[in-house]
Amino acid sequence: MKTVAIFGVGLIGGSFALALRKAGFEGRIIGVSSDDTIRAAIALNVIDAALPAEEAAAQADVLYLAQPIHRIVESLAELAGWVKPEALITDAGSTKQAIVNRASQVVSRAQFLGGHPMAGRERRGVEAAEANLFQGRPYVFTPRSASELETPAAREFLQWIPRIGSFPVIMDPEEHDRTVAFTSHLPQLVATALAATLDGRPEPQTGVYGPALGDSTRLALSSFGIWRDIFETNRDQILVALESYIVTLQAFQQALDGGSMRRHFDAAARLATQVRDRPAGAFPDS
């Protein structure tokens, strides 16, 4: 792997470039992005050079697609016609079934391996990119069969995952999407719904709230552009998670009205503690 082309040099694409370099990657890192982003990415030493998509695809050993989901789905066929036969195309999209299905239809000359680094931060764009973004975070890969992880291109790429401080987790695309519906998409909707419920109501206008309200509504500042694609490509699983959450809230209504909330608090504290205690890297799949 001598040349890596990053398609979409934003927070994730830019951070991946910085992380590779910090981990000792000595090859060339090419960026494919809008003019403004390219200017910033070169000024910040995130990429070595910029090329048009076709040239970048033709030269790359690894194509790293870090664009919005719909952009990845739309561009796969074109890229697949430009790449070297021994190249690896991988992506960082937040849902996997739509992308992996599309890739299985249109990528034949090179190999496609779906990926999703479970990392992020509040700020977006290449200016927010940082080499340590993936440190201690899981990096999901979603091959359609285990043999896809054993090709020379995949083996070489996967060696870089622990080097950037991350640990690979292998899942079906379906299992991935079902999992993140609960662990990532539901938390977003929970915060958006809280903020949307309060918007326009008189109570927040009084200014009478503690610091927790700001924390509870932080995710509500997320870009709809990113989430529209996630909703479109994982609607059914998200609806399952949302229904499960509403059932919990209805149980709270009953408990508040005549029973006790204690067991709900105990269950919630157990999960919240587990999410905090689990040491990065100590996962059964890693």
Next chain:
Amino acid sequence: MKTVAIFGVGLIGGSFALALRKAGFEGRIIGVSSDDTIRAAIALNVIDAALPAEEAAAQADVLYLAQPIHRIVESLAELAGWVKPEALITDAGSTKQAIVNRASQVVSRAQFLGGHPMAGRERRGVEAAEANLFQGRPYVFTPRSASELETPAAREFLQWIPRIGSFPVIMDPEEHDRTVAFTSHLPQLVATALAATLDGRPEPQTGVYGPALGDSTRLALSSFGIWRDIFETNRDQILVALESYIVTLQAFQQALDGGSMRRHFDAAARLATQVRDRPAGAFPDS
């Protein structure tokens, strides 16, 4: 105001003592708490001395009740029999109607003024107390009539609120409880319900989640002991807020299924921005 007695020297009571001292209060600060807490509070220079409740009440110009709500409600009658006629009894309970109603029945010799500083932090106990806890935060007072704010004892006490960096907001006890049902109690239930929904499910066991899940479930670590009293004393308003939130989530189900989530994201971002942008002190009621 020469002697202040803090009943319950935990996070709030201890922080109020530290904040008063930092603001230049030169009188005596007496603590009434369990033996362990008193030992820690004296070692940390949070209070000057400890006394049994009856002696502390008899000596204090201000009695600052920072215990759990039910403890305040239960102890008011006894304290009211011990206090000096010119004393002010105030409290820091998270709901106000139950406490103010009880005070109006049993406090006759001295004055009672309900209060609620909208401050807090994740850690609890006197070890977590800090002088800056109230900085930039609203401090709600809930007189039954405006004249309660004009007595000599109340005027003297209220002078200290801006000195500790806080700003007073005046509300009916009912308006306070309706407001915090939405701005404080609902955010707690939202986080507890998310964590309770995930507890025992297979998805979090995979370890596949980003840093946002930890942030979204942090409040789920809150002590049930504190919240049990809040639920018991503000049940009706909390049920209204919870129902309103469930209605929002049901609208999300419809929007995900066939419409667009954009307007919900826009509303949510508006509220989340407002909660962040409002400068402390620039409140209409302050």
